[in-house]
Amino acid sequence: MLCQRCVQRCVGKRSLAHLPGMIAWSVGGYTGSPQTSTVILAGYTTNNTPTNLKISTFNAPSFTGIPFPTINNNIMTWGFAVCVVAHTANMNIPPVNSYWKIQGAIMRDFYGNVAFIGTPTTSSWQDSGFSGATTVVIANGALQVQVTGAASQAVQWMSRVTLDQLMTNE
Secondary structure, eight states: OOOOSOOOEEESTTOOOOSTTOEEEEOOSSTTOOEEEEEEEEEEESSSSOEEOEEOOTTSOOEESEEOOOSTTOOEEEEEEEEEEEEEOOTTSOOOEEEEEEEEEEEEOTTOOEEESSOOEEEEEEOTTOOOEEEEEEETTEEEEEEEOOTTOOEEEEEEEEEEEEEOOO
16 A cells, blocks of 8 residues: 555654654663664755755655754764665666665754764765765754765665664753
């Protein structure tokens, strides 16, 4: 069955799914409110201009990136894994494929400043002839997945972002 709307799902006490299509799991009741959440981003490029992948919400506005919720000004730490799949979208030739995995950590301090902890690491697997790139940035308090295709080449992109979250005592 094809789902006709984009909803959030929470599993476990005190889990928080704050974006359309997000699924959040929590063990609930433990100090630090640990949880894991997952969201899917997608996009399409036809040039070599960096483009942010988005959460498509059909009739609602799309979200560029994953904003980090503020909960009582708590200090929060996230581990993240971003998996990006891409392939050329020309139906007349065989597709050229690529996959990236970017991992790292992010923190938000008591004042609301959000930053990477160290430098994210990237691994990639690409067909020869694939010309593209992906990276993650923090902008406006959100984790953004930026992709760059090739000039005059249509590329379809999808990304699964998994966040592991821990915050200070509430």
